[in-house]
Amino acid sequence: MTFLVTGARGQVGRAVARALLDEGRPVRVASSGPQSALPGLTAQTVPFDQRDPAVLAAALDGVRGVFLYARPEGIDTFTRVARDAGVEHVVLLSSLAVLAQGAQDSTIARSHRAVEEALTSSGLATTLVRPGAFASNTLQWSEAIRATRRVDLAYPDAHTEPVHERDMAEVSVRALLDPAHRGTVPHLTGPESLTQARQVELIAEAIGSPVTVREVSPEEYRERLAAHLPGPVADAVLRGQAARVGHPGPTYDGVREVLGRPAADFAQWALDHADDFR
Template sequence: MTVLVTGSRGKVATTLIALLHEAGIAVRAASASPEKLSPPPEVATVKCALDDPADFPAALDSIDSVFLYAEPAQIGAFLAAAENAGVQHIVLLSSSSVLDPGAADNPVAASHLTVEQALADAAVQTTVLQPGAFAGNALQWRWALASTGGIDLPYPDSHGDPIDERDIAEAALAVLTQPWLRGASYHLTGPESLTFAEQIAILEDATGRPMPFNAVTREGWKESVRAYLPDAFAEGLLDYWASTDGSPVPLTRTVEELVGRPARMFAEWARENAAAFQA
């Protein structure tokens, strides 16, 4: 089996590449910028921008399975190229946001939902991973701490289910290598429902440094992120955070069922990444 891993600069993908390589499975690392990749020496790299169909035939040549990021721009062309290349199985990294009511009207969820629907209509067997918030999302707070000394939060008491990206990669390895797990959708969560304020407190304990946060308005937060996040996506995030403000989110044991051990706690992630938050 040879596996094509798209989006190979991402944390989930880089971890999955290492896991596949360690397991003796042939893997090809794909990226829009393959020259920026640093996989193990034996791992081949290939250019594959998921919005450029010209890249697809070479990237998919002799590939049996694909780990696919949810990019809707050219999903029809990608699936046609995959079928033409004889790909047998696609594992999609989607999002648990597709499970929310009104997902089709939320731009954060809609792009994932579009890809899921395209795969559901395709001839290639598909397995879907639907994780919640990545634990690594907390790294974005480094920049606010460095630039202003504090973190702006529109909903400090909004709950999330932070999942370690390594758990997602291990779940992907399981569904790629165990045929009886294929063809299903898996809702992946971390083991705890934590508010943003609780996550920050855990990070303070792990790093030994204060991380003050400020409760800000929706409009104030949108203005602070407008330079790099379109308003429509900002509104989608704000609506989700409002929906879980003060309300714990449902958790699953799917990581444990797939990989044979409980999902990692956010405190473990915080300890392992504490150095990234040092001033």
């Protein structure tokens, strides 16, 4: 069975592709950009565009399982072409944002919900993997920590329940390989709710060097987010952080339920990525 992995330039997709290759499975990596090889991956790279039926048909030829990032543009075309190509199962990397209070007003939640609904109504067997905040989101602090040992935050006391990309990938791979997980909706978080300030402290402990936090205005922080995120997404991130100040969130045991082991905590993630911050 050949697997198509989308988003392999990201932390989770790359880990999914690598784990499938380690299992000896044929893997095809989808790319919307130049068809260059990905470091550390020996998989075939193919063009991928959810809006183009011909490109999709070529990418999905002979594929039976797909790891899919949640992009609403062209999702109906994807489901139609996937059915015609004989795809048996899609594992979607969705988001717990779809369950959050006010999800109907969240750009992030709406886009993930649209993809979920398109897949579950398509007739394709689907697993909806819903993680909370990615621990790897804190890599956006890496340049500042390396250069100044300081992180500027609008809401240092905002909570998240960061989940390790390895856990998301291993759950997704188990779902791809074990038919028992088809139709399930695993909810994934790390084992604890942490403020952003505490996450900075744990990174500092991992690298063995103090890191300070400077609180900045929401307006200044939004400008920085908008430099690498679409404006509506930057606004949604900022609103989400503001709503989580002083409010620890629930944690879910989906990692244990699927893999039979506890989720990695943020301290472990920081140790695994210490070189990114040194």
